[in-house]
Amino acid sequence: MLEDWLDVVGCPHCCGPLSLAGNATPALVCRGCGERFAVEGGIPVLLRQEDADRLARFSQLYREARLAEGWQPLAAEQARALPYGQPPGYTPLYWEVRRQSFCALMGLLAREGPSSAAGPVADVGAGSGWLSYRLAQVGYPVLAIEASRDTAFGLGAATAHYLSEIPFLPVQGDLEHLPLQPGKVSLIIFNASLHYAADLEGTLRHAAQALQPGGRLIILDSPIARRPHPGTGQGDRHLGRRELDTALVEAGLRPRWIAVRRGLRWQVRQLKVWLKRAPRFSFPMISAEQI
Secondary structure, eight states, rough: OGGGGTTTOOOTTTTTTTTESSSSSSSSETTTTTTTEOOOOOOEOOHHHHHHHHHHHHHHHHHHHHHHHHOOOHHHHHHHHSSSSSSSEEEEEEEHHHHHHHHHHHHHHHHOOOOOOOOOOETTOOOHHHHHHHHHTTTEEEEEEEEEOOOTSSSSHHHHTTTSSSEEEEEBBTBBOOOOOOOOOOEEEEEEGGGGSSHHHHHHHHHHHHHEEEEEEESSSSSSSSOOEEEESSOEEEEEEHHHHHHHHHHEEEEEEOOOOOOHHHHHHHHHHTTTTOOOOBBEEEEEOOO
């Protein structure tokens, strides 16, 4: 399957094309700069060496934080039901919001595209791969790009729960240095992930370069506030609306902000936040096309 993606995946250093090397121990070698990348358990490890330790620490801290919040590893049937159902350990609002965003995303793709025939899709910050699985179900060729290979919340879960049923390619990669060749994907979805980017402008510029002419970039389930604001203290933050708008335009993209219909539970939460005079944020969907 990896052979089918060699005209799409790229070197995280220079975005150059990769070649397969080795038989007993397969690896990928950049044809541009010569960097070599391992393939472990069928997952290409397309990380810059200088980022690997930082991302490994982040993945471990993320796992610890999620388990402390009560999140639990899911059984296969629970994982395959996402974003529907109510997995144990999660607050009811969490998957309600994700479900609403997913429905808005699929509605947008059905109305405006790109269609599954337009070319590959990159699910960036794929986590356990549930969105990649859903997109692959309706025919999209999908790359699930995620920094963690955790067996509960990372690509290890994707391998365990989804790939035996429907194929997509899990890739260990950094959202700030996407392992994609220029002009190769029809759609990039930052899947509850862009608010973890330390270099917002560079991340969006790099992502825009990976889009085909006329391609689309969608930002989903990142918290957006009037002004940038610290997040949970786990490497994330609330993005400022003007900050994000400016970064998208400077990356050569034309953003369109789409309000996602939320339910009563979300409205009650927003009222409680307002009464506490705490910083408020929302989860709009942003669709951006090349200018």
